Amino acid sequence: MENKKxxxxxxxxxxxxxxxxxxxxxxxxxxxxxxxVVKRILTNSSTHPHGIxxxxxxxxxxxxxxxxS
Numbered sequence: 001m002e003n004k005k006x007x008x009x010x011x012x013x014x015x016x017x018x019x020x021x022x023x024x025x026x027x028x029x030x031x032x033x034x035x036x037v038v039k040r041i042l043t044n045s046s047t048h049p050h051g052i053x054x055x056x057x058x059x060x061x062x063x064x065x066x067x068x069s
Contacts (some may be wrong), residue, residue, distance in 0.1 A: 008064030
């Protein structure tokens with residue numbers, strides 16, 4: 001897998017099954033990232049300044065910071 005990082009603020013960069021890094025609500029201050037696979041995209045708009053909100057296969061929810069394509 002090539003580790004090219006895409007912006008997590010643009011919805012079209014994110015698809016189900018992709019590996020991403022998210023920041024969960026309770027980690028926003030520390031900036032701690034959680035890596036996982038996208039299960040659902042929760043943000044409806046095409047962009048979001050803080051990152052597109054997704055649910056991972058582990059049911060964790062957060063805003064995407066990095067997308068691995």
